[in-house]
Amino acid sequence: MSDNINWNETAICDFLRFEHKPELQAAYDDRNLTKLANAGLVQRNEERHTWTLTQKGEKKLADIRQHFNSGKLSELPLTLRHYYFDWSEYDSKNLPVNALYQVAMQDKSAEIRRKTAELLDKYDKLDKETSNALSHDKDWEVRYVAAKKADVHNFFKEDDVRVVKNVIGNHDVDKDCLSHWLKSPYGGIRVQAALLSDDSEVDEVFERLEPEDVARVLGAKPRWATREIIMKAWGAADGWERRELVENMRDMPDSFINQAFKGEARWTLRLRMEDYRKAVRQVLELGAMFSEDSEIRRKIWERAKREI
Structure with a gap:
């Protein structure tokens, strides 16, 4: 379907109004009416100061409506195709x-x-x-x-x-899906597959992940972090990834932490150390109510460890 007119949304709207509400012409855009007239689709009735469809316009309007009703949209100009969806035609x-x-x-x-x-x-x-x-x-x-x-x-x-x-x-999704996605060349997809894995599959999954994926996975599943996983991923990680790994460090030796202080992750590490210092101080202050051999305190500590 070819046109001599450069359709835009308002021109389409004004043209389709001739189908049901031609009496609303006072609200029509004069530029659109001029455009429609230049295309031979409408003509001005000078006596009544109104616009009416030409024979060509009636045919064009019926043609557009037929395409809309039939769903054969691809034969229409692109703007008309968009109009069909955007205005729920x-x-x-x-x-x-x-x-x-x-x-x-x-x-x-x-x-x-x-x-x-x-x-x-x-x-x-x-x-x-x-x-x-x-x-x-x-x-x-x-x-x-x-x-x-x-x-x-x-x-x-x-x-x-x-x-x-x-x-x-x-x-x-089943393990077959995860197996394919873990081999994807796209890191985000590998991470999504890893996050769907069971806790029992962690070691196998991390063996198949690229080092740069590990930080993102541990960011979502911090309970999977171990000393071995962190240390293995550290060498291949960039600055951002190392900062993410710092957030999930567990059971790390002092020698590793001291070395980490020399790199780009030092500020993240300092913040975590400061959080730890504040938490220890609060625990000591609150724990002052218990005796050294308090059974209640021991049970609270054991429960807290299980919840981590």
């Missing part, structure tokens, strides 16, 4: 589902493909077959929508962590 109870499937899969505009997929999903019309097709779309936002219903194996080689998160949020 559809009957939500009678969506042209099959035609919209084709738009979602084949339209040249990634944004239109994404809007179509979102519309179908909003009204629970996005089926698994179409979702599987969309899971291979080159645009991550389209794949993100598809992730809700598409087969998980379609995302084994996914390169966007946001899509993987949506897969995880909508499916029961």
Whole structure:
């Protein structure tokens, strides 16, 4: 469908008003009316000081409406396609589902493909077959929508962590999924896979992680931090990652801590030391109420250790 007119949103709105509310012309934008007139779509009635559709305009309006109703949007100019979604030019109870499937899969505009997929999903019309097709779309936002219903194996080689998160949020992923994502060349995806692992799999998972991933994983799962894991990751970590590792240090020897003070993480380490000093002082002040051999104090300490 070709046009002589450079459509914009307000021009479309004013043109479509001729379909149902031509009497509202006082509110029309004069520039849009001039644009429509120059395209031969409307003409001015000088006696009544009103505008009416030309025969060409009536045909154009019917053509646009026919495309909207049929869902064959890809034949329309891009601005009109956007208008369909942005101004809800559809009957939500009678969506042209099959035609919209084709738009979602084949339209040249990634944004239109994404809007179509979102519309179908909003009204629970996005089926698994179409979702599987969309899971291979080159645009991550389209794949993100598809992730809700598409087969998980379609995302084994996914390169966007946001899509993987949506897969995880909508499916029961198994060890096969985690195994593929742990081998991903993208750190964020490897981290998401690691975070889904069981505590019993920690050692195996960390063996498969790149050193730079460890700090991010421990930031979310600090209970997994051990002396061996921290020390192994430290050598390959950059400044930010080392600061993250400092936040999760456990059972570290003085020699390692002293060495860490010489690097970029020293300020984070100093803050943690100061927090420790304040906590010890508070414990000593509060613990003054107990005798040295207090059984109550011993039980409180044991319970606190279990809760860490």
